[in-house]
Amino acid sequence: MNKWIVILVCFLLFATGCSTTHNINTDTTKELTKSLKELSPSIERVQFTFTRPNLSCRIDMRNEPSKEELESILMEMDEFSTVDNINEIARSVKWGLEISNIYLDINTDQNKKTIEHAYYARYFKTSDASDHSDTNIEGYGTWYELTEQ
Numbered sequence: 001m002n003k004w005i006v007i008l009v010c011f012l013l014f015a016t017g018c019s020t021t022h023n024i025n026t027d028t029t030k031e032l033t034k035s036l037k038e039l040s041p042s043i044e045r046v047q048f049t050f051t052r053p054n055l056s057c058r059i060d061m062r063n064e065p066s067k068e069e070l071e072s073i074l075m076e077m078d079e080f081s082t083v084d085n086i087n088e089i090a091r092s093v094k095w096g097l098e099i100s101n102i103y104l105d106i107n108t109d110q111n112k113k114t115i116e117h118a119y120y121a122r123y124f125k126t127s128d129a130s131d132h133s134d135t136n137i138e139g140y141g142t143w144y145e146l147t148e149q
Helices: 002-017 027-039 067-080 083-092
Strands: 021-024 043-051 054-061 101-107 117-122
Touching (some): 027 043, 027 067, 067 101, 067 117
Antiparallel strands (some): 101 117
16 A cells, blocks of 8 residues: 555656746846836836746736837847747756747736736647657747637
8 A cells, every 4th residue: 555655646746846837037038027127117027937848928017008018028029039048948947848839928907817918939830849840840930819718
């Protein structure tokens, strides 16, 4: 009986270790945070986290951004999300593969659980991460709006 408990505990430790969330604080994320805060005084906080295989950026704002502010935020994210910058983040957390998706969540009200604006960019065009052909690599080059389903 004790043998099964040990096996179960080891499995649970392994399973939870696989989804560890890392706070990201590299030179490039610090620069982006500074640029974003200069862009809009409404931006209160910018936080980057990595939970394999994805990177998340959360921006908390005091107010609903204008269309121009949203476009500027996306432009900053687009300039930031080069393969080199994202690979630097992967190395910082000892992730040996491509980061699959970058998620951008923008919260604009006091309810910190809801996200008013959500976007993503992806490395691969399809879900086949084993296909490294040019036709399957998007390289975070396009930002898509996530809509409620």
